[in-house]
Amino acid sequence: MSSSLLTFSGHQFLRQRLVLSILSGKHVKIDRIRPEDKNPGLREYEISLLRLLERVTNGTVIEISVTGTALLLRPGVISGGLVVHDCPPSRSIGYFLEPIIMLAPFSKKPLNLTLTGITTDEDDLSVDLLRTVTLPHLQPFGISDGLELRIKKRGAPPGGGGEVQFLCPIVKQVKTLNFVDPGKIKRIRGISHAVRVNPQFSNRMIEAARSILNRYIPDIYLYSDVYKGEESGKSPGYALSLLAESTTGAIHCAEAISQAGVAPEDIGLRATRALLSEINRGGCVDRRHQTLVLLMMVLGSEDVGRCRMSEPTEKTIQFLRDVRSFFGTSFKVVPVDSSNPECTQLLYSCYGTGYINANRTLA
Amino acid sequence: MDDRPHKAHRPAQSGAKAGKKDKAKGKERQQGFNAKAFAPKSGRRADRQGRRAVERDQTRLHVPLVNRTPDENPPPVIIAIAGPPGVGKTTLLKSLVRRFTKQTLNDPKGPITVVSGKKRRLTFIECNNDLNSMIDIGKVADLVLLMIDGSFGFEMETFEFLNILQSHGFPKVIGILSHLDLIKKAATLKATKKALKKRFWTEIYQGAKLFYLSGVINGRYPDTEILNLTRFISVMKFRPLIFRNSHPYILADRLEDLTPRELVRTSKGKCDRTVTVYGYVRGTNLRLGTKVHIPGVGDLDMTSVQKLGDPCPLPDEASEKRRKLSEKKKLLIHAPMSDVGGVIYDKDAVWINVPGSFSRGNEEVPQGEGEQMVMDLQDVATTLEDAVSKSQIRLFGSSSNPLAVAAQSLPGEDTDDEQEEEDSDDESGFEDDEDLHSAEEDEEGFDFDHLPPGAENTGRRSHRVVQRTLPSSSRQSRADIEYAESDSDLGDNDDDLPSTSNRRVRFAGEDDDDIEIPSDDDALDDEEGEDEDVPQWKKNLAERAQSLASSSRKGKRKDWIKLIYASDLTPAEVLHGKAEGDKEEDVDDFFTIKHKSDVGEVEALDKGKEPIDDVELEKWQDEELLESIRGLFITGEDSGAAGGDNDGEWDGVGDGDGQGSGSEGEGEGDEDGGLPAEQTTKDAKTLQAKKERLKRKFDEQYDDPESRKDDFYDSAKDEIARQLALNHAEFEGVESEARALVEGFCPGAYVRIELSNVPCELVEHFDPHYPIIVGGLLAAEERFGYVQVRVKRHRWFTRPLKTNDPLVFSLGWRRFQTVPIYSLDDHSIRMRMLKYTPEHMHCYATFYGPVSLPNTGFCTFNSLLGDTPGFRVSATGVVLDVDRSVKIVKKLKLTGVPYKIFKNTAFIKDMFTSALEIAKFEGANIKTVSGIRGQVKKALPKPDGAFRATFEDKILKSDLVFLRAWYSIEPRKFYNPVTSLLLSIKTSWTGMRLTGQVRRDEGLKTPLNVNSTYKKVERSARKFNPLRVPQKLQASLPYASKPKLMTKQRSQTYLQKRAVVMEPEEREAVALLQQMRALRKDKVVKRKEKKEGKKEERRKKLERDDARREEKDKDKKKDVMRMVGMKHKREQETEEGRGSRKRRKP
Structure with missing residues (x-):
């Protein structure tokens, strides 16, 4: 008896398909991985990811075709x-x-x-x-x-x-999410780090960020995190990551990374503006974490989970489609506020699959 | 006579009389609980009483469990009637059915569903004596009526059944004692009842309900006793069982074979079948896309699931009102396998069972209205299409042209004709379709749509095949019936365009509330459009999506559900709209996909975050924009535009209920979008609301600080209730078909499941006496792996279980045979294999088979055959772990002998055969029999397999050297499902046999290994050399430790050698003594002889007595046997007189 096999093509959305396959136990075959590329087949990092997945699971069988353009995953237990x-x-x-x-x-x-x-x-x-x-x-x-x-x-x-x-x-089982109230931003935190560069860089980023954010709320802490010596890696670089947390626990985040020939102040401003646009987009969940939250909603107990989010990203759209083919769960996606045409936020609700961690050992 | 004391008068304590007496005496009886009477006398006692009350209160509590069965319209309760054959199960079933439906069944088969009250339906099923049936029914029954023959007592099957129930989550059990009329003496009856009750209580729980059925009247049990029983059943409450509360399941009450007859004929009935099963969904929601398991058949795929009209609906207000007087007596019963009720519903047909011989044209037989109508329909010469095309309808009296019928059928026409397939789209409300719609909620509210099918049981008018229509499309066509348009246009193809335009118009002007309803409806309609597999909608879907997408940029809202699930646009196209160049390629799907796949896909990475769009960020330099989002922060004022959350600044206080109040906040937010003119009044209102809320909070805390902190139990229960309410509310307005897609078919729905690739034997050897259960599987349960379980041999099972002997497991829904390996945890270091299960102790077992969730209970059997002597449940246990590999080891001892011994080093041979093996074991610990420990060092070059080893002391040449190793073993990958339902004789399933059994059956001898034979152990006596203490050491030893070198005197000493010459008086004395001794000896001999004689006499006497007693006993036995024989004969005679009551010989 073999579990049903799902077939996908293309190298895109590889990670989420692998994850869904391992969670659902359905075999997955992915073909046409960069067939017309100069360098066809799986990339180095994708192979590395497969290795990693093989290592965290037991009994997983991964077959890669000779050209590397096709992949068959028979998942084991995590x-x-x-x-x-x-x-x-x-x-x-x-x-x-x-x-x-x-x-x-x-x-x-x-x-x-x-x-x-x-x-x-x-x-x-x-x-x-x-x-x-x-x-x-x-x-x-x-x-x-x-x-x-x-x-x-x-x-x-x-x-x-x-x-x-x-x-x-x-x-054993994840709880059902019911998160429809985005609340209001109550605090902003940030980490600005700099490795193998002048430690002042991180302070300059912080200052730039504060120049915009200070007008909104007083509860802003931006940490300057400078690593030295052994812990600072092999290359120089710096970045600012910001997050805004709301009264109900909704978190939005943004970050900007050092670029050659750009002043740290500009990096700071960039991160800040990205955060503001993120906040402006609204919802209870950060845009980059939509798939994570949606996945956990699907895996929840057999109850209705609801979550308010901004419009789906490309990844999310494909994720919703993939979830349907792996778990058979489809979401109800409706505008939160039907009376307000300006409001782009959506309410995602689904009926959890009642996924129980069967791998867990008893006693 | 007179002085005998009379029985004292005992005044009535309760009832009417007691009250009368009191009233006469002028004192009022207190009603209800007298608190004073139970007031504690001392503080200590009060304390103890209080504590006891609290403790008792706690025992009442159970772990809060979510009950997935809905409160309104729950599935029927499954009541299984179990017991040994001949105990009266069928009689009880008939009596119960008669009690509820006033119908007498002749041969009840399969599940029988009846309505027992306003809110409860019951499904009765009789459990036959096959162990497989007992297992299956034990897994689904909510209540078991366990019948016990009172005149005989408990039988092995009863206990087996109870053990099966226990390991699969004990449903409720009511014991029923029957055949009590066979016990004549009242005292015996009482004693029997008491004894059986005691045994029953130890088996279930103290105080378990036990009913007594006295005798059979008219082939039924006495009505009063049945009435009492049904009263008990109808108020019984059921606690959800964990396994059933996480799996959907169906007890199939009907099975149809849908395989094309031609295929069956050409394959001589051997092809895989397509089968539909029908039943109520129970447990959790049944969803498509999951596999199901039918115990006794195997894992199967559901091709489709459809919700059908309830064949045995609960009475509602409307149906009660409409019930006619004539129908009053006819109560609902649904038992398709028993052929009662007469009418059977299907997806596409309604079957009428006409009793007696019925043939067309047989005028003598009186025909009912329904039959007449069917025959009329059969008589129709022309199709309805023709009839309509011929008919002339004028819309208005004044119109000159009669309405013409286009080439295609009008939406307004529907045919009863069987060939009509396409009419599924358009359904204009012919009355004949009413049965199809009865289950669905129709907002349009045609009267007949609400008729429950039960109300139509009597007058069936048609026998036909009608395609089940989709209500959505039908509603659509009903709403805009426009004669000019053709049928295809009226599908959901066009529903989007007019409606969107509608919406746009409304957006411009009218109030907001109106928009929501149509837009929502459309969303749903479209979703349904997708499940119905109409190719047409696909044609210009992309175009429509595109138009939608582009319009959304102008402030129009997208229909996300449709865009995500129903279109073949890539995610990028969904988001940003389709590029203009792609537009013309809509014609052919093939090319579009190809084209899309190479558009900019090559360089796209699977990124965790999207790159920051610098152009987009430019706008944030604008101060105004920066100011505009101030409302999103807690410091910002509560502007109407921000919407949503009104109690923002109070969240610091009420952080905990932030989520709970989310929905309320949302509701308020809806109102917020009003006009600015109303701003002031609204502000006042919000202020008012805020004040109110604060006041309430204060009051709550001030009045009753205790009530704030709910205990765990109450809060958990509240949480469950809230979640259930949310589940209910979320998809409330959604059309049932769309809803089924999202949340599956909820418990209580009557569904038809189509299964493909079903083994033909299921259909060919179908027997309604054996239950068919369709158990839904979770995603994890479809997989295979090594399952580790904790197991304990049942104490009534006589033999220990042996590793690698096949065992039949009943685990989850499944019954299967597999080969377990038993093991025990050895100091938490290793799992050590056991050859046999330990006595009175749990051990682990590991086997290969389908995965089950940890904590699932199971029981095992060595044989399922009915003729197995003894108790068949061999072990019970619980699943602990599921994995893809196992780590069980067994001990392996390698032995070697030293052939050369140095000081602490020795050369050992015969342990290994090659240097390679030794290399693998270098450094391994070894040990001699005498306990000297050592280590393997290195292989020796000369004799193959010899090695050098060092020890902690010098070893002896005679020592054996052991190397203790652990050899890992895996269970055999053997999984053999018990396919009992596929057999023609269902009880005869035999799985893999034991080797010994195979040899016995085949007449083979056990192969004899010469090395395994037992030989006499020859042990030569060991000779030890004498201990030699060196002279020097001896000299220095203290005397006590010195070896004693003196040997035993061997030559006779003087004392022994000397001659004795006695004096005369001495000689006399000695002679006298000798004489006395002789006399005494003689006396003793005589006494002994006498005693012997007496003993002999007594023995003879005893023998005589024994013989006499034996004779007496023989006579007595003869008498008893004669009596028994006569009684048996009498019984047989009465039985023959009574009819078909089969008694099994006890």
């Missing part, structure tokens, strides 16, 4: 435990950690994962945001005790050399 993985320098740690965060609560043993590589880059969420924004997003689902991301070393691109440790507890 085992967790102590895992160490080196991320290639082509992608940052965020790329690898995002799918792991989705899987880790459902493993057999609490996960203790050490990842080394680039901690902050342009493409993926930096470890700061993962720590301060992504992990709090799991809290309403009952995943909080022992959930931790320790940044041991920082590593800026291209050299990398950072190291983080991710600790995640296991749950």
Whole structure:
């Protein structure tokens, strides 16, 4: 008896499909991975991700075709435990950690994962945001005790050399989310870090950010986080990540990374403006964490979960479609405020699948 | 006679008489609880009483569990009637059915559903004596009526059934003692009842309900006793069981084979079948896309699920009003397998069962209205289409042209004809369709739509095939019936364009509330349009989506559900609208996909965050914009535009209820969008509301500070209730079809499940006496893996269980045979294999099979056959862990012998065969029999397999050297589902046999390994050399420790050798003594002889007595046997007289 096989094509949305496959136990076949590219097939970092997934699971079979343009995943059980993985320098740690965060609560043993590589880059969420924004997003689902991301070393691109440790507890079942009140922003926090550059850079970013934000609320703390010596990785770099938390616990975030030839003040302003536009977009969930929250809603108990969010991103749209093919769950997506045409926020509601962590060991 | 004391008068304590007496005496009896009477006498006692009350209160509480079964319209309660054969199960079933429906069934088969009250329906099912049926029914029954033969007592099956129930989450059990009329003596009856009750209580719980059925009258149990029983049943409450509360399931009350007859014929009935099963959904919501398991058949895929009209609906106000007098006596019963009721509904047909021989044209048989109508319909020569085209309808009296019928059928026409397939789209409300709509809520409110099918049971007018229509499309067509348009246009193709334009118009002018309703409706309509597989909607869907998307940029809202789920646009196109160039390619789907796939996909990365759009950020340099979002912060004033949250600044106080009040806040937000003119009044209103809220909070805290902190139990219950209410409310307004897509079919719905690739044997060997259960599987349960369970052999099972012996598990929905390996945790270091299960102790077992969630209970059987002697439940346990690999080890001892011994080093041989093996074990711990520990060092070059080892002391040449190793083993990947329902004789399922059984059956001898034979152990006596203490050491030892070198005297000493010469007086004395001794000896011998004689006499006497007694006993036994024989004969005679009561020989 084989579980049903799902077929996808294209290299896009690879991570979410792998995650959904492992969670649902459905086999997945992904073909036409960059067939017409100069360098066809899976990239180095994708192979590395597959390795990582193989390591955190037990009994997973991954078959990659000779050309590397097709992939068959037969998922095993998520085992967790102590895992160490080196991320290639082509992608940052965020790329690898995002799918792991989705899987880790459902493993057999609490996960203790050490990842080394680039901690902050342009493409993926930096470890700061993962720590301060992504992990709090799991809290309403009952995943909080022992959930931790320790940044041991920082590593800026291209050299990398950072190291983080991710600790995640296991749950039996995630709680149902009912989060429709975005509240009002009550505090703003931020981390500005600088490695292998003048430590003043981080203070300059903070000042620039404060020049805009100070007008709104007094509760603003922007930490200057300068790593030195061994802990600062192999390359120079600096960045500012900001987050705004509302009275009901909704978090919005933004960050900007150092660029060659751009003053730190401009980076600070950029991050701040991005945060403001993020706040302006509204909703209870940050845009980059829509998929995470939606996934946990699908995996909730057999009750109606509701969440208010801004308009879906491309990733989210495809995610909703993929969720339907893996779990058979479709969402009801309606405008929050039908009387106000200006309001672009949407109310996502779904009926949870009642997913129970079958990997969990009893006694 | 007279002096005998009379029985004292005992005045009535209760009832009418007691009150009379009191009233006569002029004192009023106190009504109800007399608090004074139970007032504590001392403080200490009060304390104790208080504590006891609290403790008792706590015992009442149970862990709060969510009950997934809805309160309104719940599925019927499954009541299983179980017991050994001949105990009266069928009689009880008939009596119960008769009690509820006033119908007498001749041969009840399968589940029988009846309505028992305003809010409760019951499904009765009889459980036969097959163990498979007992297992299956034990998993679904809500209440078990356990029948026990009072005249015989408990039987093995009863206990087996109870154990099965126990391991699958004990449903409620009511014991019923029958055949009590066979016990003649009142005293015996009382004693029997008491004994059985005691045993029953130990088995279930103290105080479990036990009913007594005295005898059979007219083939039924006495009406009063049945009435009492039904009263009990109808008020019974059920606590949700965890397994059933997390799985959907159906007890199939009907099974139809949909396979094309031709296919069956060509394959000689051997092809896989397509089968539909019908039943009420129970447990949780049944969703498409999941697999189901039918115990006894296997895992199957659901092709489709449809909700049908309830065949046995609960009475509602409307139906009660409409019930005619003639129908009053006819109560509802749904038992398709038993052929009662006469009418069977299907998705596309209604079948009428006409009793007796019925043939067309048979005029003698009186025909009812329904039959007449069917025959009339069959008589119609022309199709309705023709009839309509011929008919001339004038819309108005003055119109000159009669309404012409276009080539395609009008929306306003519907046919009863069987060939009509396409009419599923347009349904204009012919009355004949009413049965199809009865289950659905129709907002339009045609009268007949609300008729429950039960009300139509009597007068069926048609026998036909009608496609089930989608209510959405039908409503659409009803709403805009316009004769000029063709049918295809009237589908949901066009519903978007006019409605969107409508909306736009309204946006410009009218009030806001009106917009919501149509837009919402459209959203739903469109979603339904998608499930109905009409190819047409696809054609210009992209175009419409595009138009929608582009319009959204002008402030129009997108229909997200449709864009996400129903379109084949890529996510980017959904968000940003389609590029203009793509537009003309809508014609062919093939090319569009191809084209899209290579548009800018190559360089796109799977990014965690989108790049910051610097152009977008430019606008934030604008001060005005910066100011405009001030309202989003807690310091900002509560502007109307910000909307949503009114109690922002108070959230610091009431952070906890922030989420709960979210919906209220939203509701208020809706009102906020009013005109600025109303601003002031609104502000006042909000202020008022805020004050009110604060006041309430203050009052609450001031009046009763205790009430603030709810205890865990109450808060958990509140939480559950709130969530259930939310579940209910969220999809309230949604059309049932769309709702089924989102949340599945909720418990209580009567559904038809189509299953494909069903083994043909299920249909061919179908027997309604064996239950068919369709159990939904969770995603995890479809997988296979190694399951670790904690297991304990049942104490009534006589033999221990052996590792690698096949065992039948009943776990989850499944019954399967697999090969477990037993193990125990060895100091938390390793799982050590056990050959046999331990006595009176839990152990672990690991087997390969379908995954079940941890904490699922199970029971196992060595054999399911009915003729197995003894207790069949061999073990029970619970699932602990699920994995893809196992870590069970068994001990492996390697032995070797030393062939050369140095000081602490020895050369050991015969443990390994090659240097390679030794290399693997370098550094391993070894040990001699005498307990000297050592280590493997290195292989020796010369004899193959010899190695050097060091020990903590010098070992002996005669020592054996052990190496203790652990060899890991895996359970065999053997999974064999018990496919009992596929057999023609359902009870004869045999799985894999034991090796010994196979040998016995095949007549093979057990192969004999020469090395395994038992031989006499030859142990030569060991010779130990004498201990030699060196001379020097001896000299220095203290005397006590010195070896004693003196040997035993061997030559005779003087004392022994000397001759004795006695004196004369001495000699006399000795002679005298000798004589006395001789006399005494003689005396003793004589006494002994005498005693022997007496003993002999006594033995003879005893023998005589025994013989006499034996004879007496024989006579007595003869008498008893004669009596028994006569009684048996009498019984048989009465039985023959009474009819078909089968008694099994006890």
